[in-house]
Amino acid sequence: MRKSEEYVDLHLHLDGSLSPEFILERAEREGIDLGVKSAADLCPLLTANQETASLNEYLQCFEIPLQVLQSAEGLEGAAYDLVRRLSALNITYSEIRYAPGLHTRAGLSQEEAVETVNAGLQKGVKDFGVKSYAILCCMRGGEAWQNMETIELAGKYLGKGVAGADLAGAEALYGTELYQDVFTRARELGVPFTIHAGEAAGPESIRKALALGASRIGHGIAAVLDEDLMEELARREIPLEMCPLSNLQTKAVKDIKEYPLRTFLEKGIIVTVNSDNMTVSGTDVVNEFCFLEEQYGLTKQEKEMLMKNGKKAAYVAD
Ligand SMILES: [Zn+2]
Structure with a gap:
């Protein structure tokens, strides 16, 4: 019997990937009124679609999940539950990202948020065997001191x-150049980062992100609009974390036919999928590959390359 394929997911936001059932259960336990009674009523409020106009509108889908991610129990449970669902998809390695600064509304410190997510991930790794690590996000538009604290915690x-x-x-609202200080500090601390x-x-x-x-x-x-930049990404072996359905929903691309993934592969860039x-985009990494095969004509060879690239681009080696 052929061993089923093992996937990795390197670009996965915790707050955008909670199941509606998990959100309802936590809201009930914590006495949070979400204004809906069932998962079916909740789903449309959490999920983007083709009518979503932009990244700014897409980001509005995160408000409800964030409400149940303000307690240690909520954060730890969310991390654990996500690893459980990744295991069911035959994902063997994941990097799960979140912004600790967004989980301090009810009195948790950023450090407590980091420790509880780590605890949930570790339990998940133990119970389900999916190697899972956290990536700590600084926020565009966030307070400078808060972003700096996030970087210090990433170092610690x-x-x-x-x-x-x-x-x-x-x-589109907060330019990459505004974050020079925090990423200078990340480099001093030896923290690898993606932007x-x-x-x-x-x-x-992208040029500014590389300069940082x-x-x-x-x-x-x-x-794709800049030949020299594509050449630089290929030469410097800078992986791209592409997310096809999300990129369509945020209108980063208008049509899957224009999706630059194949161009990037042809230029020798380390593209990953x-x-x-998972919730806001209504997807998972296995579904992304199916979507590319069905709608983009992704070939077997291209898929093999993308899967290999995912392992190569991981921050933690096997
Ligand atoms: Zn993202």
């Missing part, structure tokens, strides 16, 4: 549950 917990750092949030870039802004945003020292790029769609947000 690097190799102890944390694999790296990220910059997430509204790219969401070229998703809602142009190739110059990003070792991977989240999405990177706009690189990921889910971004």
Whole structure:
């Protein structure tokens, strides 16, 4: 019997990947009124679709999940439950990202948020065998001191549950250059980082991310507009974390026919395929590959290359 394929997911947001059932259960336990009674009523409020106008609108789907991620129990349970669902998809390695600064509304410190997510991931690893590490996100538009604290924590917990750092949030509103200080500090601490870039802004945003020292790029769609940049990404072996359905929903690309994944592969760039947000995008990494096979004509050879790239681009070696 052929061994079933083993997947990796390198770009997966915790808050965008909670199941509706998990959210309802936590809301009930914590006395949070979400204004809905069933998972069926909740789903449309959590999920983007083809009518979603932009990344800014897409980001509104995170407000409800964040409400149940303000307690230690909620955060630990969410991390554990996500690893359980990844295991069912035959994902063997994952990097799960979240912004500790978004989980302090009810009095948790960023450090407590990091420790509880780590605990949930570790339990999940033990029970389900999916190697899972955290990536700590700084937020575009977040307070500078808060982002700096996130980076300090990434340094403190690097190799102890944390694999790296990220910059997430509204790219079109807050330019990548605003985050020079935090990523200078990340470099001093030896924390590898990825930056969401070229998703809602142009190739110059990717260039700025590279100038800050990003070792991977989240999405990177706009690189297709810049031949020299594509050449640089290939030459420097900077992986791109692409997320096809999310990229369509946020209008980073208008049509799957224009999706630059194949161009990037042809240029020799280390392209990876990921889910971004399992709930908000209504997907998972296995589904992303099926979608590419059905709608983009992804070949067997291309899929093999993408799967190999995922393992190569991981922050923690096997
Ligand atoms: Zn993302």
